Amino acid sequence: MNNKNALLIIDMQQEDSFVLDNVDTVVGHIATLLDTARHQRVPVLHTRHINPADGHDMPPGEPRAADGGPSSYRAGTRQVEIIERLTPQAHEPVIDKGRYSAFHRTDLDTRLKSLGVDTLIVTGVLTDVCVLSTVFDAFALGYHIRLVSDACTTTTQAGHYSALLIMANWIYSLEILTCAQCERALASHDYLSLIPEHPDSFAHQPHELPATIARLQDRLVRTQE
Incomplete structure (x- = not known):
């Protein structure tokens, strides 16, 4: 594939409201890809999910704290900052978003087009929420997508694989690969x-479903042979 890649790291923040499956391994894989991208001068972009501290402009029904503000990803708190191991360098854009998709009401598409990017390497959290939404929007906008299966995660392994299956079924410009193959x-x-x-x-x-997850995992494992 003739392409110009960019590495997108979605919402790898300090937020501790969610217990994530296999998160240490995932962080390690993202760190590996980040080092490689920097060494090879592949553009790197980070996102942060941030909810206004006063709770305005939040989607209907989103959980709120007792004071009416957001119960997670609250602006001005330590929780919205990117984890230290993946700290962005000064030249790497950090795109703040108030919705799941990294493209919704942000300049991500404009930034990627200005760089001539046609292939988006997607990593981060949560597989079944912000990663899923971003991948669907990237597909709609005409990008090829390399989704790194072991560089993203969510609250459960079942949720992770269910999201991978949804994307594998309907994102026609998608390839799923492991960190090693990426x-x-x-x-x-x-x-x-x-x-x-x-x-x-x-x-x-x-x-x-369990057998289908096993079939997907078997296909991914075989890509490492």
Whole structure:
């Protein structure tokens, strides 16, 4: 694929309201990709989810604290800052957003287009919320997407894989790959990835969900051979 990549790191913040599955491994993989991107001068962009401290402009029904402000990702608190291991460098944009998608009411698309980017490497949290929403919007805007399966996570493994399956079924410009294979891709080496072969490639009935997750995981593991 002829492309110009950018690494997007979604919402890797101090916020501790959510217990995330396998988070230490995920942070390690993102740190590896971040080091590689910086070394190879691949553009890096970070996002932060921030809710106004007074609670204005929050979506209907979003959880609030006793004072009416947001119960999480509150502006002006330590929780909205990016974790130290992934601290942005001075030249790396940090895009603040008040909704799940990194493209909603932000200048992310404009920034990427000004850089000539056509392929977005997506990492971060939460797989089934902000990552999912961002990937759908990136697809709608015409980007190729490299979703790094072991560099994103959510509150449960089931939620993580369910989101991966939704994206694998319907994002036609998507390839899913591991951190190790993404490293190879960035180095312009031969690499392997899971590219869905047709719409609803991982269709399943409710009782088949565990087996479908296993099938997806098997495909991803085999990309490392």
